[in-house]
Amino acid sequence: MGAFNDKVYEVVWQIPAGYVATYGDIARAIGQPRKALFVGYAMHSSTEPGAIPCHRVVYKDGHFYGRDEDGSPSAQLIMLQQEGVPPLDDNHVDLDACHWTPGTLDAEGRPTDIDWAAEMGEFA
DNA sequence: ATTTTGACGGCAC
């Protein structure tokens, strides 16, 4: 792992509940827009399970990883819904309403520095 | 050291 991976961690961790960020945005936020691929690559392997809210990281299309293969909504979608992310369909979320970008505040005006432990505890 | 692949993104068809 390298510094890149560590940055990905940091950025993803800052994603507010009810909001989502895209791989490209994260990659760009850390100064390497070409490594969008590597951003995702970082979470599936370089990070430990549950270490970060990877379910809040979606594709630029709003469709998340682990999409349903059989037409059933993925657990990720359900979790996002619990956080307040309006799903467009079984495989997409409304980026227009929840698209968050690193380095900004959420719609509620509070800093992105949120206690995720409390947030996650609600539906653990 | 070289080849292959990948939780991507964008553009072309």
Added chain:
DNA sequence: CGTGCCGCCAAAA
């Protein structure tokens, strides 16, 4: 709107 291909960078084999 779905599918294909390329580009980019790094890790794993």
